[in-house]
Amino acid sequence: MPKVVDHDQRRVELVEATWRIIARHGIEGATMRDIAAEAGFANGALKPYFPTKDDLLAFAFSHVFSQTGRRMTDATIGRSGLGALRAYCLEILPLDDIRVSEARIVIPFWQRALTDSTKAELHSSAMLLWRDTMCDHLREADTAGELRTTLPHEDLAGLLMNLVLGAQITAVLSPIENSPDRLVAQLDACIRLMAAGD
């Protein structure tokens, strides 16, 4: 029998090479040849794992979402209410190199999703999940008396969603005015405005 390869692991390898290329040279520079070279293979080696380029990109993008989502839920264990909400949002903000790279990947993804309904639905469902989780934490906070405002939870969650998504852009394209500590200050400002204590 011939050399045997773990296909799933190889797929993840290729996806990580794709991330590095997109984060470094943008999605325009992410050609099949460059991705293969980054992973240490020749052009045609990708075909058995991802028959077409779109398959590769779709897998890469959904992998980013699941990775971020796992990190977010991990950050909330042992917390509830506004504390959980804050930890949840903090995990999306581009505060370190890894999450800045994720921002540099999600922005090209948005652009692709504009004309690709499959990618649009992937984004829509992921955002709906995040939004619902934020609503849950807001409800927890409300019943615990942590909330000062009586505004609908949906609007507050939508506000936070737009905040963290907008931060993906400003953190990358206006890093001076949106350094990590500024972004945290903005999030804390938003949460403190909702909180009962002040």
Next chain:
Amino acid sequence: MPKVVDHDQRRVELVEATWRIIARHGIEGATMRDIAAEAGFANGALKPYFPTKDDLLAFAFSHVFSQTGRRMTDATIGRSGLGALRAYCLEILPLDDIRVSEARIVIPFWQRALTDSTKAELHSSAMLLWRDTMCDHLREADTAGELRTTLPHEDLAGLLMNLVLGAQITAVLSPIENSPDRLVAQLDACIRLMAAGD
């Protein structure tokens, strides 16, 4: 003497054709041939006005920013403080077809700016201007006693900036949960949280 053409007006015509193409088929489909066809010309007719494609895109993007900026400042005349701030932000939110189209153009622009420092600086300077204007209105509101919070104006302005930029994404990719009235409700929620009355 030959046929005389208003070059500046022709340039604007071409830019508007470019918008329509990008809004309809995405930036990938915005080839020189398609843009020329949309404007009613042949491929090579663009060269005298925009020698290269990058010149065309740069002009198109800066035109969007100046158009939006003009609309924003127009909306604030006769207002001050939180009222002006609200009107200013309302003009950025993608609430009608025109502004949704603008969102469909600015998202590809962000993607391009990731690997094009010229576009990044264009974005950075435009955002800095908007941010400063928001700070001015916040200062007005503060001296007028409209503000409840003592948080730094810079963080509140940054918060609003991220809100309206994030809305560009959610309005296009999650339109159901972010319909125009929901977006306005989110903005009003944010402003009411900062306001004195409650």
Next chain:
DNA sequence: ATCTTTTTTCTATGGTTGTAGAACCATAGG
């Protein structure tokens, strides 16, 4: 009516891309 100059069209070219498929290689069992 003709000429001159700007504007527009048309054709060509060099380069790059995604994809396909043939040739080659490495490895585990007989």
Next chain:
DNA sequence: CCTATGGTTCTACAACCATAGAAAAAAGAT
């Protein structure tokens, strides 16, 4: 040691793009 087979590389190809430049058209001035 041999062989069958999954994995990899290499080359090729068809399509597409931006751009350049020559050719044609248009329109006011003489």
